[in-house]
Amino acid sequence: MIPLLRRIFKTGIVTESVPEIPAAETQRLHGEILTILGRALTIRQVDAGSCNGCELEIHALNNPYYNLEGRGIKFVASPRHADMLLVTGPVTKNMENALKIVYDCTPDPKLVVAVGDCGCGCGEVGALFGPNYATCGAVENVIPVDVRIPGCPPTPLVLMQGILQAITPR
Amino acid sequence: MRFHAEPIEFTPQPGVGAPVWHGRAVDGEDLLRYAISVHRHQGRLSALWGSDERERAGGFRLHCVFALTEGWQWLRLDLPAENPTCPDLSGIFPAANRMQRATFDLLDIRHDGPDQRPWLRHGGWPADWFPLRHDAGDHADFTNAPTDYDFVKVGGEGAHEIPVGPIHAGIIEPGHFRFSVVGERVLRLEQRLGYQHKGVEHRLASTDFLTGAKLIGRISGDSTCAYAWAYAAAVEAACGATPSPRALMLRAVMLERERVANHLGDLGALGNDAAFAFGLTQFMRLKEDWLRLNADLFGHRFMMDRIVPGGVSHDLAPEALARMVEQCELFAREVSELRAIYDNHAGLQDRFLTTGIINTDLAHELSLTGMAARATGMILDGRVYRQDYTPPPPYAALGVRPVTDERGDVAARVAVRFDEIFESLRLLRAMAVGMPAGEILTTITPVAGGAGLGVIEGWRGEVLVGLEFDAVGKLARVHPHDPSWQCWPALEHAVMNDIVPDFPLINKSFNLSYSGADL
Numbered sequence: 001m002i003p004l005l006r007r008i009f010k011t012g013i014v015t016e017s018v019p020e021i022p023a024a025e026t027q028r029l030h031g032e033i034l035t036i037l038g039r040a041l042t043i044r045q046v047d048a049g050s051c052n053g054c055e056l057e058i059h060a061l062n063n064p065y066y067n068l069e070g071r072g073i074k075f076v077a078s079p080r081h082a083d084m085l086l087v088t089g090p091v092t093k094n095m096e097n098a099l100k101i102v103y104d105c106t107p108d109p110k111l112v113v114a115v116g117d118c119g120c121g122c123g124e125v126g127a128l129f130g131p132n133y134a135t136c137g138a139v140e141n142v143i144p145v146d147v148r149i150p151g152c153p154p155t156p157l158v159l160m161q162g163i164l165q166a167i168t169p170r
Numbered sequence: 171m172r173f174h175a176e177p178i179e180f181t182p183q184p185g186v187g188a189p190v191w192h193g194r195a196v197d198g199e200d201l202l203r204y205a206i207s208v209h210r211h212q213g214r215l216s217a218l219w220g221s222d223e224r225e226r227a228g229g230f231r232l233h234c235v236f237a238l239t240e241g242w243q244w245l246r247l248d249l250p251a252e253n254p255t256c257p258d259l260s261g262i263f264p265a266a267n268r269m270q271r272a273t274f275d276l277l278d279i280r281h282d283g284p285d286q287r288p289w290l291r292h293g294g295w296p297a298d299w300f301p302l303r304h305d306a307g308d309h310a311d312f313t314n315a316p317t318d319y320d321f322v323k324v325g326g327e328g329a330h331e332i333p334v335g336p337i338h339a340g341i342i343e344p345g346h347f348r349f350s351v352v353g354e355r356v357l358r359l360e361q362r363l364g365y366q367h368k369g370v371e372h373r374l375a376s377t378d379f380l381t382g383a384k385l386i387g388r389i390s391g392d393s394t395c396a397y398a399w400a401y402a403a404a405v406e407a408a409c410g411a412t413p414s415p416r417a418l419m420l421r422a423v424m425l426e427r428e429r430v431a432n433h434l435g436d437l438g439a440l441g442n443d444a445a446f447a448f449g450l451t452q453f454m455r456l457k458e459d460w461l462r463l464n465a466d467l468f469g470h471r472f473m474m475d476r477i478v479p480g481g482v483s484h485d486l487a488p489e490a491l492a493r494m495v496e497q498c499e500l501f502a503r504e505v506s507e508l509r510a511i512y513d514n515h516a517g518l519q520d521r522f523l524t525t526g527i528i529n530t531d532l533a534h535e536l537s538l539t540g541m542a543a544r545a546t547g548m549i550l551d552g553r554v555y556r557q558d559y560t561p562p563p564p565y566a567a568l569g570v571r572p573v574t575d576e577r578g579d580v581a582a583r584v585a586v587r588f589d590e591i592f593e594s595l596r597l598l599r600a601m602a603v604g605m606p607a608g609e610i611l612t613t614i615t616p617v618a619g620g621a622g623l624g625v626i627e628g629w630r631g632e633v634l635v636g637l638e639f640d641a642v643g644k645l646a647r648v649h650p651h652d653p654s655w656q657c658w659p660a661l662e663h664a665v666m667n668d669i670v671p672d673f674p675l676i677n678k679s680f681n682l683s684y685s686g687a688d689l
């Protein structure tokens with residue numbers, strides 16, 4: 001127990017503020033999330049055909065540096081509990097149906113964020129993984145998309161900015 | 171050269187890659203006889219795929235890669251253009267089951283095995299259309315008509331099924347798990363995969379080798395370096411090119427950094443799955459530091475597209491190497507500290523020990539590879555010297571120490587990961603100090619009709635890429651092979667008789683790739 005506690009104290013708090021979104025701004029956004037939604041923002045992540053690279057970076061959002069949960073945004077297990085779907089692609093034919101079901105199960109109003117060059121169908125990688133016999137290509141070819149976060153894979157920082165942008169009222 | 175007095179004559183593949191031999195079986199009998207001999211000599215089935223050779227050779231071809239202590243044998247069997255059928259290897263190597271079914275789904279090469287269910291085709295394309303046939307064309311417009319799957323039913327009093335997936339409860343790739351349970355106890359797990367099938371092999375056909383490299387690096391994001399290297403090695407063998415010693419060493423730097431990153435992430439997640447959030451936080455913090463240095467050193471957190479045919483695209487300056495050494499020293503201390511905490515935590519050890527066991531005999535039967543095989547006591551690592559086996563450069567000169575653990579449970583897979591982190595940290599320091607001078611990229615000229623097989627020991631296990639060029643120097647056929655093909659069936663065995671709540675932990679201890687095997 002003692003080495004464990006020692007480790008915790010030695011590590012301290014490593015969470016960083018998001019550059020371009022200063023700490024005060026994050027606070028404000030957090031406040032806004034609470035006013036708009038009346039609670040924390042909940043995300044259901046769906047891998048509809050990615051190479052898992054995008055998922056590695058989405059995982060990183062919960063590491064202590066980015067600490068997404070600490071900012072009032074958390075990942076949930078069921079689409080029925082979600083405000084936002086965070087979808088990676090390219091959407092495979094074998095996942096097309098499951099993705100549509102998830103979309104229908106998510107209560108309105110809902111936000112859909114497409115992640116990665118594959119999910120957004122953009123750039124060189126998006127073109128390499130375009131529609132073919134086994135895939136539908138970009139997420140927007142299967143369900144309506146509100147915000148796109150390109151990158152291969154997008155870094156945690158870019159992901160965070162994209163998610164915050166999606167919930168900022170325009 | 172012949173192996174074990176079998177009549178098939180093999181020729182060695184030239185180049186500096188892993189030891190590979192090429193050979194041909196005259197007929198199905200010949201192939202079966204060779205497979206039995208490999209099995210008797212404790213060999214493994216490393217990969218199996220098919221190709222359409224009607225334009226070049228008038229028929230189809232079955233490709234099998236077997237692994238013996240000495241290295242890998244790529245054995246080809248020509249099949250007729252009409253009703254191509256191959257002998258069933260799944261009776262000798264159970265790992266052949268899914269590969270044969272995938273080969274049928276993609277090419278209509280039949281097998282005479284008992285399991286005739288489709289594997290990759292879930293109804294996204296018609297049953298009488300085969301994507302890898304040259305005359306198939308591309309049809310992005312098929313109606314998607316999902317089919318049912320014939321799961322094996324488990325009967326008996328109190329037995330019932332729990333279906334899970336394709337979408338799972340966490341941030342994880344899709345796949346379906348069908349548990350048959352009595353109370354909490356798992357009687358049987360059956361997997362249905364293929365949800366990540368993106369037609370990668372179809373995309374690779376007729377592309378140039380540089381575009382191919384981009385695709386290969388995106389088959390499994392967590393193993394991008396292993397894939398890129400295996401592919402580069404295959405292209406180099408096919409084209410008679412040799413990368414410089416510096417390029418090979420830089421590739422190994424990336425491969426070991428990839429290994430450490432994945433083990434760090436999984437060790438954290440394993441702590442978390444046993445309700446030890448401290449472990450997740452600490453290891454995720456370390457992993458983030460590690461990835462940030464990747465970005466500083468190579469310009470990408472996962473080093474995608476940094477290993478290219480002919481060499482590497484990024485060089486490291488002496489200051490960069492010095493930073494890397496410094497980080498390795500720091501990590502060796504931090505990870506030891508965390509290991510002591512894991513080892514002494516009664517709650518964690520209670521969950522890890524005797525959970526999800528695979529023994530050595532089963533590992534042999536399933537042609538298991540990589541970290542999961544080493545956790546059953548097998549010394550099976552393409553980077554390590556064995557009797558009759560010399561690892562390819564730069565590993566031959568580095569003297570990689572084998573890591574094994576005989577217990578075969580989650581605890582063993584945790585221990586192997588810890589030990590492999592320490593060994594990789596040692597290797598990274600040694601490589602930084604002994605980095606040879608020289609160029610980092612050699613030019614590659616595609617050789618029409620050239621064929622090559624690349625094998626790399628990735629963090630999960632053996633990653634293979636077999637490829638052939640066509641008459642105009644484009645890629646005719648590329649088959650990338652993930653170790654998960656062999657490891658998924660092992661997971662089905664590992665959970666038997668454990669309880670359902672232990673499944674996430676056991677699953678994580680393997681952390682297999684869906685995308686890599688679904689292609």
Ligand code: SF4
Pocket residue numbers: 049050051052053054088089090115116117118119125151152153154388391
């Ligand atoms: S965008 Fe890149 S990292 Fe994301 S799924 Fe596609 S290939 Fe993988």
